[in-house]
Amino acid sequence: MQPVFRMQDVARTYRVGDVEVRALDGVDLALWPGEFVVLLGPSGSGKSTLLNLLGGLDTPTRGSVWYEDHDLATGDDASLTRYRREHVGFVFQFFNLLPSLTAEENVALVTEIAASPMPPREALALVGMAGRATHFPAQLSGGEQQRVAIARAIAKRPDVLLCDEPTGSLDAATGRLVLAALARANRELGTITAVITHNAAIAAMGDRVLRMSSGRVVEERRNAVRASADELAW
Amino acid sequence: MLADVELDLSAGEYVAIMGESGTGKSTLLNLVAGLDRPDAGTIAVGGADLAALDDDALTVLRRERMGFVFQAFHVLPYLTVAQNVALPLALVGTPAGERDARVQAMLAAVGLGERGPSMPRELSGGELQRVAIARALVHSPMLVLADEPTGNLDPDTASAVLALLREQVKGRGAAGILVTHSLAAAGTADRILVLSRGGLRERA
Amino acid sequence: MRTLRRVLVRDLVRLGAQAATAALVVACGVAVLAGMFGTWQALERAQREFYAGARFADVFASATRAPLAVERELAAVAGVAAVHARVVLDVVLDVAGVAEPVTARLVGVRADGRHALNAVVLRAGRMPAPRSASEAVASEAFAQANALAPGSEVRAVIAGRLQRVTIVGIGLSPEFIYEIAPGSVVPDPRHFGILWMDEHAVASAAGREGAFNDVAIALAPGARADGVIAAVDGVLARYGGRGAFARDDHASHRYISDEIAQNRVSATWLPAVFFAVAAFLVAVTLVRLTALQRMQIGTLRAFGYTRGEVVRHYVAFAAAIVAAGGAAGFLAGAWLGFALTRLYRDYYHFPSLDFAVDARLAAVVAGALLVVGVAGAAGAAVRVARLAPAEAMRAPVPPAYRAGRLLPALPASLRMIARGIARRPLAAAASAVGFAVGLALLVVGFYFRDALEVLLHTQFEVIQREDVEVAFREGVGPQAVHALARMPGVTRVEGERVEPIRVLSGHRSKRTVLVGVAPGAELRRLLDRSGRSVALPLDGALMSAQLARLIAVRPGDEVDATLLDGTQRTVRLRVAGLVDDWTGTALWADIAVVDRASGIGPRLTGARLRADPGALPALYAALKETPGLAGVSLREANLATFRAILDRSFAVSVAIDIAFAGLIAFGLVYNGARVALAERATELATLRVLGFTRGETAGLLLGEQATLTLVAVPLGLALGTGLAAWFAARLSTDLYRVPFVMTGATLGLAVAVTLACAIVSGALVGWRVRRFDLIAVLKARE
Ligand SMILES: Nc1ncnc2c1ncn2[C@@H]1O[C@H](COP(=O)(O)OP(=O)(O)OP(=O)(O)O)[C@@H](O)[C@H]1O
Ligand SMILES: Nc1ncnc2c1ncn2[C@@H]1O[C@H](COP(=O)(O)OP(=O)(O)OP(=O)(O)O)[C@@H](O)[C@H]1O
Ligand SMILES: [Mg+2]
């Protein structure tokens, strides 16, 4: 079996004045078909940066990143855009809902340009937000906005689902609902899923758990059995 | 939306509020901070009925007595980390020398001692959250309102921040409300309340 | 893409104030363009069609008395296609209801009015009956100003006898679109008009039976006017020919063409300036919008919207603004055009003057809108295209800011304001420039009004000091002054001798008049550039600065002046100095110099009178019955009628310019304030939560706007002054030099209006800051 993602010796540095910040510093990583990966690590360790590279939002300063036969490290804007459009679903750390669109329209924004999406309402129902479809972000609580963001990501039935802290603003019960939706997409569609979390309990859901520190993957653990979402507690 | 809530908080008391997403925790904090007005009922802070205060008086109350951590941080993007944290001190007119020292101490306490001169755009999500916490605590407010202050923090950083919050509240006889989804976080408070459609209850 | 379109619509609604103000400015530009350009086109068309339809002549000449047979001689001149000879006679009229004497030019016509050239177009009534000495067709402007209609009567001293003349028709002629009395600088249809009468009647009134004293000539296709003029002068020399001239020296044509040319400036350059402002505003609004929506741009890009799709989204934003402004502006412009041409019909007497919304106008407007759209959207499009998705989701890099250290003395609030400005230098510059431009446009608008006032004031209060100016039909001896001095209430009389001449300097020449001024004359001031009186030299002449420029003459140079009085004598005159009046291209000399030059002893062609105000009615009555007068012109009456005409035509168009400048100024200023508010909503709400009072947050925003406004005031004044000077140069023609004047009152008024816009904008924005829904603002972060 071939890995879907291949990262080799990837570094991402930011220049701030004369200082060089190494957000990623030599990461080697392969993600396999249908895998559910959990990323743990202290604040500032490079998790979001890594996710940005996987999602084709950013390119590394050094090293190679491949998704199947897409070169994500040196690809031009058009090819990266096509990659994101055709393959990737994002849940951002800060939700990034468009303030001028309702919950449903925020989802439609993505499903409209997807090949085989689910109806926006259905995606909202999966995260318990069907009743709020016509509300604008300003009318939603933090957790509700987060759930719309998750619905938006899964609605396009992407090949790759990248979630940055998807339950940071959710209570345990709602969190479980959302994680169950992610797990279902992963199971039924074989969506490669990468989830950043600070909640160690969630790690039990993944096939693999990667721990990051100072821009490197410092620990890799494989779960013998994946816990189902409703077994989790926090 | 929010119905039938009763809460008494005395100096030195530190409570955690939990509850499902969308039950009104942020709304409750906004009410206490005087950012929003209740449809019914009264809220008093430090003996003053908020309904009786005009906007400027409320503002002064917020400026001098309260520290607020937003769920979405709202760190001002064009000020450096240190300038963001210094804002509340500037507002109450703390002299520059003392201000710098307190800002530096607070940044160190949230683990960002080195990042004072950075711009917010250079920070990760968790780092930004800590800037927001430092900003809420720097002027030693008498009432600390924290909305999900550790949602973006790893367990180690989170427990350090929670310890800091507790110390700032208890150590000075202030009062604090911590809204969180994490049982571990809530455990650092004196008591845990659960907000639900039915109202605010002590956690069983 | 449906959802993206929805974002567009919602953002347009949500950012309605910004979009609407930008659209408003576009609309102002389009309205002025469509209205003024269309009006200009209508004037050109009207002139062209009138000239063609009524066969306006190409060359004109007058003589003392030429036998009718000479007409055939002229027709034989090579290059001449048609000739129309007639008798023309200036008389003084008594019109019911008009206290002052009125001057009329009697023009001989054939009964059918169908001349080969310069046909009379009847607007009402009929032509005079053949050989009738008591019927006339009155020119339309004259008839309107004096409420004359077919059936009205006027009385005239014709051939020494007071006669009744019945108006039987109202007419127009391409020769007299602009009816201006000889020697006058502005039209005064109440006191000067044309009466077309049977050619035999006029001939006998003028004592020119079987002869003519005026001729119009049409050129054959391809013929050159110069050659024909020379030949005509040759033919008429024996008959007291006064020098033929082409259309360029024909008063009515010249004035009309100059004014149409001035219309062209306000139809092209003024809207161009407005359009430049609109493009600037659309560009700034859009660039600031894309800066505000970085996060949204990043998010769209992250979800796989291509660069092109996102760019298109913002271009559509610009297109929506431009289209909305364009449509509204076009409607307003069409309305304006119809209204203006209707007003102009009082001023320009064409058979038809119709504003038309035609393909050409639509194309011009569409082209201008396209330019504005492209210029407005380009900056934002480039910025959007350049923004990488990961970068877009972060806050922008703030510019390096160090000024805070330089301003330690400022109080904290001012420091925050200074910092706020320094942090967003582009936005701040855009707001300041917007304000400055708004101010500048108002300065220009008010300047137009001032220029008009200065023209009138200089001409009627400073230069002309007389109460009455009279013209003698034939040259008279200097003793005529004594006769005038004995008329009721007259306190001072100054004789004058005006001779048509052609001045020559090198290979340049120009047809003009040489004005002989009585020694010690003070009723006609000659002013230099700085408005000081210039003394007449005993020898040599003073030349109008306009003329000097045209024929490249400098003080001290010598020119040749050929008298066009039939003698064709040429004298050499030293140009002793320049006279800087706004109108005309004359030369002035001591009357003795003119007398010497002509070789025909002392003679007067006219005189200026000063009279007791109380005795004016008696003086007027006496003048009406004085034989031998070709015309009487009254300074005050002249000014009053002209001002009334201006108030109904040009003053309206100037007022429109000012109104649009004001609207644009408000649009610019309010737009700047609203964009600043949108940019800073989250920040201000955060500060509010941290403990800034409403007053402090509003003060922060408004303080910033106020500071920028203060910085912008000198900038705007400088820009406006420069623009006004530029327009003054553009609007000047051979005939009119449009004065450049900038008064403190104008600058002050412009500043006051713009500041009022700023204060209203500030109040509106401050009110919004005060009723901020803090929580909604904070949740809906862009
Ligand atoms: N402007 C508004 N219009 C309509 N509904 C609103 C508005 N603001 C908040 N709500 C609703 O009020 C409820 C309470 O919101 P609040 O933000 O207080 O929830 P919360 O308890 O903080 O939730 P979370 O844990 O998800 O942040 C939510 O269901 C939210 O959708
Ligand atoms: N644009 C930037 N300029 C400079 N430094 C940056 C920039 N973006 C990120 N960094 C730095 O890179 C490091 C990694 O950032 P990243 O956002 O990947 O962290 P993270 O693991 O997602 O943290 P968190 O859990 O707090 O979100 C951080 O130290 C951050 O300060
Ligand atoms: Mg992160």
Ligand SMILES: [Mg+2]
């Ligand atoms: Mg909340």
